[in-house]
Amino acid sequence: SQELEQSPQSLIVQEGKNLTINCTSSKTLYGLYWYKQKYGEGLIFLMMLQKGGEEKSHEKITAKLDEKKQQSSLHITASQPSHAGIYLCGVNPIRVGSYDKVIFGPGTSLSVIP
């Protein structure tokens, strides 16, 4: 079965600093999701990447997908306290099938110090 690893496990940065979170898959990626979760709350959809080399940005967050490396990175520029939370990557191992589920990584906890 497909598994995801995320690094680092946790991150503490000073406000204004840039940071990168990585997500590595044990199998070929056919699309990858990034979600943000405030502690103990539901998941907020950030973006979905579907093709190798694809790059998407939303406000100060940019995500890239490297299919060959079976990896995606999430980059935050000029971090703010509002960026704090848990970042989860997820894959849908079944692109065309009888049902649709997402396999998630363990998450990266981000704290931003004002």
Place this chain on the structure above:
Amino acid sequence: ETGVTQSPTHLIKTRGQQVTLRCSSQSGHNTVSWYQQALGQGPQFIFQYYREEENGRGNFPPRFSGLQFPNYSSELNVNALELDDSALYLCASSPERTSDEQFFGPGTRLTVL
């Protein structure tokens, strides 16, 4: 447009009891998936309901069961609660069962004592 809602927000039960969690899907969405998220881990897929039928299941025992109603809202039932069932339970709705995007609710925090 109303998003995905879940109730209750928090729940405390004791071992052996039964619990029912509820989820109202986003307007126009006919597919609901349930996930269990233990502390410090990513969500784990429990099952999915599409048009009132179970449409896929993860690696969870039969004491985890569900329902989907004609209005596409859903329930998750857990019988014979165990301590390890303590987790955040998330539901997510999708416009269709093969939709690429899932919209998550805020979750129900279940504590089993």
